[in-house]
Amino acid sequence: xxxxxxxxxxxxxxxxxxxxxxxxxxxxxxxxxxxxxxxxxxxxxxxxxxxxxxxxxxxxxxxxxxxxxxxxxxxxxxxxxxxxxxxxxxxxxxxxxxxxxxxxxxxxxxxxxxxxxxxxxxxxxxxxxxxxxxxxxxxxxxxxxxxxxxxxxxxxxxxxxxxxxxxxxxxxxxxxxxxxxxxxxxxxxxxxxxxxxxxxxxxxxxxxxxxxxxxxxxxxxxxxxxxxxxxxxxxxxxxxxxxxxxxxxxxxxxxxxxxxxxxxxxxxxxxxxxxxxxxxxxxxxxxxxxxxxxxxxxxxxxxxxxxxxxxxxxxxxxxxxxxxxxxxxxxxxxxxxxxxxxxxxxxxxxxxxxxxxxxxxxxxxxx
Amino acid sequence: xxxxxxxxxxxxxxxxxxxxxxxxxxxxxxxxxxxxxxxxxxxxxxxxxxxxxxxxxxxxxxxxxxxxxxxxxxxxxxxxxxxxxxxxxxxxxxxxxxxxxxxxxxxxxxxxxxxxxxxxxxxxxxxxxxxxxxxxxxxxxxxxxxxxxxxx
Amino acid sequence: xxxxxxxxxxxxxxxxxxxxxxxxxxxxxxxxxxxxxxxxxxxxxxxxxxxxxxxxxxxxxxxxxxxxxxxxxxxxxxxxxxxxxxxxxxxxxxxxxxxxxxxxxxxxxxxxxxxxxxxxxxxxxxxxxxxxxxxxxxxxxxxxxxxxxxxxxxxxxxxxxxxxxxxxxxxxxxxxxxxxxxxxxxxxxxxxxxxxxxxxxxxxxxxxxxxxxxxxxxxxxxxxxxxxxxxxxxxxxxxxxxxxxxxxxxxxxxxxxxxxxxxxxxxxxxxxxxxxxxxxxxxxxxxxxxxxxxxxxxxxxxxxxxxxxxxxxxxxxxxxxxxxxxxxxxxxxxxxxxxxxxxxxxxxxxxxxxxxxxxxxxxxxxxxxxxxxxxxxxxxx
Numbered sequence: 001x002x003x004x005x006x007x008x009x010x011x012x013x014x015x016x017x018x019x020x021x022x023x024x025x026x027x028x029x030x031x032x033x034x035x036x037x038x039x040x041x042x043x044x045x046x047x048x049x050x051x052x053x054x055x056x057x058x059x060x061x062x063x064x065x066x067x068x069x070x071x072x073x074x075x076x077x078x079x080x081x082x083x084x085x086x087x088x089x090x091x092x093x094x095x096x097x098x099x100x101x102x103x104x105x106x107x108x109x110x111x112x113x114x115x116x117x118x119x120x121x122x123x124x125x126x127x128x129x130x131x132x133x134x135x136x137x138x139x140x141x142x143x144x145x146x147x148x149x150x151x152x153x154x155x156x157x158x159x160x161x162x163x164x165x166x167x168x169x170x171x172x173x174x175x176x177x178x179x180x181x182x183x184x185x186x187x188x189x190x191x192x193x194x195x196x197x198x199x200x201x202x203x204x205x206x207x208x209x210x211x212x213x214x215x216x217x218x219x220x221x222x223x224x225x226x227x228x229x230x231x232x233x234x235x236x237x238x239x240x241x242x243x244x245x246x247x248x249x250x251x252x253x254x255x256x257x258x259x260x261x262x263x264x265x266x267x268x269x270x271x272x273x274x275x276x277x278x279x280x281x282x283x284x285x286x287x288x289x290x291x292x293x294x295x296x297x298x299x300x301x302x303x304x305x306x307x308x309x310x311x312x313x314x315x316x317x318x319x320x321x322x323x324x325x326x327x328x329x330x331x332x333x334x335x336x337x338x339x340x341x342x343x344x345x346x347x348x349x350x351x352x353x354x355x356x357x358x359x360x361x362x363x364x365x366x367x
Numbered sequence: 368x369x370x371x372x373x374x375x376x377x378x379x380x381x382x383x384x385x386x387x388x389x390x391x392x393x394x395x396x397x398x399x400x401x402x403x404x405x406x407x408x409x410x411x412x413x414x415x416x417x418x419x420x421x422x423x424x425x426x427x428x429x430x431x432x433x434x435x436x437x438x439x440x441x442x443x444x445x446x447x448x449x450x451x452x453x454x455x456x457x458x459x460x461x462x463x464x465x466x467x468x469x470x471x472x473x474x475x476x477x478x479x480x481x482x483x484x485x486x487x488x489x490x491x492x493x494x495x496x497x498x499x500x501x502x503x504x505x506x507x508x509x510x511x512x513x514x515x516x517x518x519x
Numbered sequence: 520x521x522x523x524x525x526x527x528x529x530x531x532x533x534x535x536x537x538x539x540x541x542x543x544x545x546x547x548x549x550x551x552x553x554x555x556x557x558x559x560x561x562x563x564x565x566x567x568x569x570x571x572x573x574x575x576x577x578x579x580x581x582x583x584x585x586x587x588x589x590x591x592x593x594x595x596x597x598x599x600x601x602x603x604x605x606x607x608x609x610x611x612x613x614x615x616x617x618x619x620x621x622x623x624x625x626x627x628x629x630x631x632x633x634x635x636x637x638x639x640x641x642x643x644x645x646x647x648x649x650x651x652x653x654x655x656x657x658x659x660x661x662x663x664x665x666x667x668x669x670x671x672x673x674x675x676x677x678x679x680x681x682x683x684x685x686x687x688x689x690x691x692x693x694x695x696x697x698x699x700x701x702x703x704x705x706x707x708x709x710x711x712x713x714x715x716x717x718x719x720x721x722x723x724x725x726x727x728x729x730x731x732x733x734x735x736x737x738x739x740x741x742x743x744x745x746x747x748x749x750x751x752x753x754x755x756x757x758x759x760x761x762x763x764x765x766x767x768x769x770x771x772x773x774x775x776x777x778x779x780x781x782x783x784x785x786x787x788x789x790x791x792x793x794x795x796x797x798x799x800x801x802x803x804x805x806x807x808x809x810x811x812x813x814x815x816x817x818x819x820x821x822x823x824x825x826x827x828x829x830x831x832x833x834x835x836x837x838x839x840x841x842x843x844x845x846x847x848x849x850x851x852x853x854x855x856x857x858x859x860x861x862x863x864x865x866x867x868x869x870x871x872x873x874x875x876x877x878x879x880x881x882x883x884x885x886x887x888x889x890x891x892x893x894x895x896x897x898x899x900x
Contacts, residue, residue, distance in 0.1 A: 065663040161544050165566075165881070235657050236729055239882065326723075328730050329657030331882040332566055389831030390619065414746050415762075417834075418862045422849050435834065435847065435862070439746060439760060442768035446832060467749035470870050478583075493576040493899055502584055 007304045010127025038130050042119055049271055050264040054081040057267070057321055064325040091256040096159055099253065103157035108254065108261035110150030115268040118143050122275045123197045125285050125305040136196040137189065140276065141182055144231065147269065148174045151240070154262070155250035166249025169332050170233065170240040176339040177230035177237075183347035184224040187216060187354040188280045191363065201284035206292075206365040208283040213363050216354045221281045223347050225319070228273040230335070232266065234320060236327040237335060274316035278309065282316075285309040292365075371443055378411045379404055386448060391435070393446035398432070398458045401449045405461040408436055408447070415439045419461075419471035421479045423505045428453045430481055434461070456481040478503040546884070548577050554651065554888065555895025566880045571873045578899040586859030591617045591826055591848070592691065594859065598846070599685035601861060602897035604644035605839035607636045610689035615770060616835030616848040617691035620828050623820050629693030630772045631813040635706060636679075636688060637837075638802040638809075642713070643672040644840035645799050648892050652792070653724050655889040656733055661724050668716055671709050678705070691826070693819030703810055710803050717799055725796065734788035738875045738887030741786060748874075749867040752842025753794045754891055758786035764838035778805050788890040795892075827854050841865055841892055865897040 016037075020030045055070070055078060062069025070077025095104055118140045120130040133139050148171060155167020189195065191213050192203040203209075210217040230237040240249050251262045278284060285305035289297045330338065357363050371392060372385060382400045386393035396404045417435040424431055434447040451458050460483040462468040472483040473492040480501035483489055491498065500507055542565075547558040556577035562570040582601065586594050591613075598609040611633055618625065625633075650665025673683040679698050680688035688694055724730055740750070745758045755762055763780045765773040781797035783790035828850030836845040842864025849858035868891050876884055 061659075065660050066667060067663065161542070165544075238657065325658075325660050327658055327727060328653065328724075328733060330729055331733060331880060333880065334729075334732055389829060390833040393832060416749050417843075417845055418749075418847070418860060420847070420858075420860045422858045433832075433847075433860075435845070439762045439767070442762075442764070444834060444836075465749065466744065466747040467867050467870060470866065474866075491576075493579045495576065502581060 006301065007125070009125040009305065013127055038120075042116075042130060046116060046119060046264075046268055050267050051081045051085070053267040053271065053317065054084075054263075056317070060318065060321040061325050064322070085260065088260045089257055093256045093258070094253075096253050098159040100157035100159070103153045104253075105258075107150050107154035107157060108258045108265070110153060111147050111265040112150075112261045112268075114143050114146035114150065115265050115272055118272045119268070119275075121197060122272070123201055123279065123284055124309050128306070129197065132196055132198050134196045136198075137185065137200070137276075137280075138195060140272075141178070141185070144269075144272075145175075145178065147265070150265075151250050154254065158250070158253040160253055163250050163252050166240050166252075170250060172332070173230055173233075173237060173240060173335060176336060177227040177343075180223055180339060180343040180347045181227035181231060183344070183351055184220040184227065185276075185280055187220040187347070187351045188213065190351070190354050190358045191217075192280070197279055197284070200280055201286055204283040204286045205289060207289055208281065208286070210281040212365060213354065213357065216350055216357060217281065219346070220350050220354070221277070223343060223350065224277055224281070225316075226343065227339075228277065229320060229323065230339070232270045232273055232320070234270070235324045236329050238324075239329050239332055239335065270317060270320060271313065274313045274320065275309075277316055278312035282312045283308075284312075371445065374411075375408075375445055378407050383447075386446075391444060391446045393448055395448045395450070398449045398451050401432075401434075401447070402459045402461055402464070404447060405434070405464045409464045412440070413438050413445070414465075416461075416465040416467050416471070417444070419468055419475055421475050421481055421503075423453075423479065423503065425453065425505045430456050430479055432458055432475070432481060451481060457484055458482075459484050460486040462486055477501070480504065544881075554893055557893070557895045557898075559884070559888075561881070561884065563881065566882075568876050568879055568881065568884060571876050571884070573869060573872060575869075575895075576899055578896045580896075580900065582900045583859050583861060586856055588855065590854050591620075591828055591856060592822075594856070595690050596685070596687045598861075599687050600896060601863065601900060602839055602841060602844065602865065602894045603684055604647060604894060605640055605841065605844070606684060606686045607633075607640040607689055608837050608839040609844060610687065611637060611771075612835045612837040612839070612844050613846045614689055614691045614835070615837065616833045616846045617826070617828075619833045619835065620831065620848060620850055621691070621822075621826065623692055623822065625693050625820055626817045627772075627814050628697075628816040629818045629820075631809045632694050632698060632818065633689050634771055634773070634776070634809045635806050635813075636676075636686075636694075638805045639672050639675060639706070639709075641802050641840045642799050643669050645795050646672075648795060648840075648889075649720060649724065652889045655885045656730060658724065658727075658730070661720070664720075664723070668713060671712065675702070675705050675709065678702070690819075692822045693817070695819070697818045703813075706806060706810060710806055714800075714803055717796065721796060725792065731789065733882075733886055734792055734890065736785075737788045737879060737883050738890070739785065739787045740871055740875050744874060745786070745871065748870050750842065750871055751864050751867065752839070753791055753798065754842065754868045754871070756781065757783045757790035757794045759784040764836055764843050768836055770837060772809070776805055776808050778808075788886050791890040791892075825854050827852060828856055836862075839864055841894065841897070842868055844897075861900055863897045863900060865893040865895070869893050869898055 017030065017034065020033050024030055024033060058080070059069045070080035073080045073083045095101060121133065121136045121140050123129040151170040152167045155163045155170070188209050191209055192200040194200055194203065206212065210221050233240045251259060254262060285308050287300035287303060287305070287308055289300060375383070375394060379394060379396070382404055383394035383396045386395050413436045415437040417437055419432070419434050422431040422433060429450045429452055432449045432451060435444065436447060437444040449458060456479065458481060460468065460472055462472060469487070470492060472486055473489060475481050476483060476489055477491040477493050478501055490496065542563045544561045544563055545558065546561060548556045558574040558577065560572045560574065561568055582597050585597060595610055595613055598613045599606040601609050646665045646669045650662040653661025676686055677683050679702060680686040740754065740758050742758045742760050745755050746760060751762065759782060761780065761782055766780055778801045781794045781801065783794050828848065830850055830852050833848045834845055836843055844864055845862035847860035847862065848856050851857040872888065872891060876887055879887065
């Protein structure tokens, strides 16, 4: 950070803590109050986020397909998702007769909880981060795996052959692609030298890893983008819900609010994945700095860090959506081939080269 | 057409008598002689079976099983006709000669009730399995739905 | 003969006692990809298809029986509703049968209009096929691009024939009415617009490596099996058999027109894809030639008030978008036919599916069915 850094958002949490201490007295109550406030903010944020992302997806899809998308409900259809959400909530909540009731009801909660928890770790601005673990990145990756459990539970408990097929595919797909995603992130971690998000962002003060780590940064970014598209079950890897084949895959039997939870979980998952990508590769809330060019860095600092963060994340989200509406989907054996025979070896190679580069100091603006 | 008539007469020999009706050149064979005639025609290059169907002639108490056979290379067409009695409509299958005959014969069975002996899987194909009757027969009465005719 | 209900057909190759791991799945009749109301029973082992049984008849309307109850001129409107994407060709096939029966000669202008309409219908049908193929394989955008371009053809149909889909325009004797003054301008404008768009189609879908991987080597149909089953149209031509009714049994003015018939030799889904794309280009050539040489004159021959079909058997054969459709007309001297038989190209093409899908995966069923391009109302009649 340069001297010109004017957006001192890291002062907000201590200020709030101080205010709460004054109100409630020091001790456990203050911590509890902080937890409640953060939880409330995150819940509100996630809801608004899901609403906004669904609208963006529909508009991007529409314009790619040479049509307009939602236009009537609210200006340019901005309130469309709200209307659809209300409609979904008012539908009948059906549980199939032969379904495994407990697991059937648990599955959407698992999916949603997994992605919701991951939001807590993302740094939106200096100091604006709900939780900062010292092994934050590993924890977030682990939490992502809980989502697979949710999908599998949904497919199995539905007592429906198509759902089961979808769940089987999902299990194989997500578990496989997690590997490449993790190794690609590790390649950047060796440069960043830290496992917690705050440290990773701070290490990019001289420049973003995607270009600062020569070639390796970009390759790891591409691997991570492909792998996380598979993690999110988006085309070209959406055979899990392959609409044209399985009608709706693992969530065929779900209605009303449970279906809404799967649906929202998918979008929030996409946000989480893009946020991690933005944090590790594109510098998180760090403005676009180039080493020691003080003048340029000063100009970049004028834009607030949360604008940088959301700009990068939204850019990646738009990339995901663009890819979704362009490509057909892969078949399950082709998907497995891609991962195990191509992507994973490439990721390991990237990690090896990254390690060499870091040890030798052969990257831009080391130290 | 003359060359075609001579060629088919040569292929089928005495088994087939040319039919004098207008339109598509047709030959009539015995119901028992259909598989042999089919094999001879197939060997002579008539490799394209357009369809197998039947024409109901209740006045003469027979079904006229019609095989429309053509050739892929020059597009020539001919009809092979075989009569089966209306009470016991049975004929041998030709699904060993042309693979497409399999479904065509199932449809003819479905619509007319003609049993093709030796067919690997003679079930109804277009109608529901529980359907009663064979609709394309001239005396078919729709028994599943009572249709009440109202005067205007 | 005693009529007893027949039990449900057992799925392919399963007359033996079922094995514990056998897994039967039902695709359809309501399914996003079955191109109509078609039910497929799949026998799966994991993701591999061991056998497939199509169950037909959900759209059976008894068109052949209806043909015995109406005059030959009234029956034309029912032919639209068979393969509704090749409505013009269906009308033409029936008109050929009736014209052969009555010995009618069609005026030259009508022949040219018939060719233009049929080839426009072919392009429109292939546009829909291309869009649905993209959608079935997961790329949703081509569906909308295909339909956007199809609208232009529908507009031409609506202006000339009065309807977009069930046109009922080509009738025995010629066509019902003459074309509008700006017909030539509209059609030429469409041809000029659409020619570069086919290249766009090729880039967007055909050039995509995922699409190629999904279709190359999938669902291979050998030439001998295709001939034996009676497959026709692009399905047959992609297996290497050079058979096109427009070339092998020319009707109308096709013998005077200069066009190529695309053929491929591999017989897989990719070959069927390439053949249809090439056919679209050839259709544009045909349309331009027919427009350039269109003469003036009447558009319908004079028919008697009551059309009586003489005794005999007539067959009207045309190349529809999906293969050869043929109308078998058996007359008995009255004004109503004694028997009408529709030879459906989709019926024979679908018969290939159980054979070529063995060993493929569930996702391939969709890809193969999409490139076989069946329209179920034609199968069920």
